[in-house]
Amino acid sequence: MDSVTPEDAIKLAAIRRKTDVCVLDAQQQMRTFLADTLEELGFVTCECAHLAELPAVLGSRLPDIVVIGPSGGGIEACEIVELLAADDFDGHVLMLGSRVSPMVAAVRELGKGLGLRMLPLLATPFGRDDVRACIAALVPSALTPIYPANAAEALAATTLELLYQPKIDTRTLGLSGAEALMRPLHSPAHVSPNDTPCLGPVLEIVEQAISDWRYFAARYGHFEIAINLPIAFVQDPEAIKKLCQQIPEQSAFGGLIVEIDAAEAVRNLRPVRDVARLLRGRPVALSIDNVGMEWPLLSELDEFPFVEIKVARQLVGGCAGDRRKQAICRRIIDLADAVGARSVAEGVENRSDLVAVLEMGFSLAQGSLLAAPMSSPRSARSSVQAHRS
Structure with missing residues (x-):
């Protein structure tokens, strides 16, 4: 399959999760400003430059909010509102424009008359704080913390749910596999690190992950499962045998x-x-996770034991605007290429960093922009069975 361009990546990444906000404005600079501001608030965005692009968005994943930018005023804004009403759009509509513009007022009244949920006008000129204040009530609630699945969390498995963070191939943006994560189901109890983890709970997590692999493989084809294990478990010969x-x-x-x-x-x-x-000789391999400033030590190894180097989110986050982070990432990628390992960018959360990750040449990427964690098929089946009973 041909490699995707950074521009294609942005479009595809935006629809991998539920699209929260569609920003519609003819000016690229305005769309970028609004999208970046909204993503900082936790929304996932997509962009439309013209009315003709809107039906495709509405036909794929219905957004929660449609933002009509200042350059979308006038006749086209009326057509946008009419299109949303004809499509039975039940989300919110945020219009940007001058408070004294008769056309802006007329479009907003048209939207209300057609039964659309029109938000208060975001008057021009405006800044980031004005955007935040305007949609404060619609900001996504904070997600429950998610942790890498390891032995410590396994000890509290009765209150944890196994999720899977997709790993995306940066050449095609196809699904390569997923990393097992743990999320508290109820009030998360504090779990202390354990230098000698209990073998049983860890193996139970591995067993569930492998069981879930069968479901993912049937649905997506070739699929790798990754799980974060403490060094004490890896050093236990009996644990590795089991x-x-x-x-x-x-x-x-x-x-x-x-x-x-x-x-x-x-x-x-x-x-x-x-x-x-x-x-x-076995279908099990090692990956080094959360690699940061210790990376030079890896370059000194005569025999490289890892098939994958995962770069810490502290280096990936904000790398688009940080030359120092980019330089470190490039050196780690060069190291991975030299030893025949894959390089993985963790924590890709915004479009700018995604473009930087693609341009630097990472093999794989993970992050909420690309795909949200997938529920364990076992959890989904349990929920359905409980509902039916």
Whole structure:
């Protein structure tokens, strides 16, 4: 499949999650300003430059809010409002324009008359604070914290749900696999780190992840499952033995990626290398997660034990406007290329960073802009069964 351009990536990434806001304005600069401001508030945005592009958005994923920019005033704004009403749009409509413009007032009255939920006018000129204040009541509520699935969280598994953060191929924006994450279902109890994690709960998580792989593989084709495990588990020969026993024998199994935090891995490089040797020939491989300023230590290894280098979100977040972060990311990518490993950008949360990640040449990317965490099929089935009962 041909590689996608950064412009295509922005469009595709915007529709991978539910589109919250559609920004419609003829001027690119205005659309970008509004989209960036809204994304800072937690919305996912898409853009339309002209009325003709709006039906495609309404026909794919219905937005919660349609923003009609200042240059969309006049006759076209009337047509936009009429199109939304004809499509039975039940979201909100935010119009931007002058308070003293008769045309703006007429369009807003037309929208109300057609039964649209017109928000108060955002009067020009305006700034970011004005945009925030105008839609404050519609800002998405904070998401429940999500944590990498590891042994510590497994000890509180009765209050946690297994989710999967998609890993996206940056060449095609196709789904490559997913990382298992944990999210509290109820009031999250504090879980202390455990240097000698209990083997049972961790293996139960692995067992569920492999079970869920069968569902994902049937739906998406080739699919890798990744799970973050503490170094104490990886160093336990009995744990590794039992882990390998759980791996399906089907040739279609996409593989299990065991992620180890970089801070732990660099302090235990020799045993990590021994584990990598033990896993050779099996559909299980090691990934080093959350790589930051310790990356030079990895370049000194004679034998590289990892198939994947995941760059910490602290380096990826804001990289579009930070040359220092870009320089570090490029060096890590060069290291990955040199040792035949994949490079993964974690925490891609906005369009600017996505473009930078694509241009730098990361192999894979993760983040809410590209795709929201997917529920465990087991959780979904349990919910359906509970509802039916």
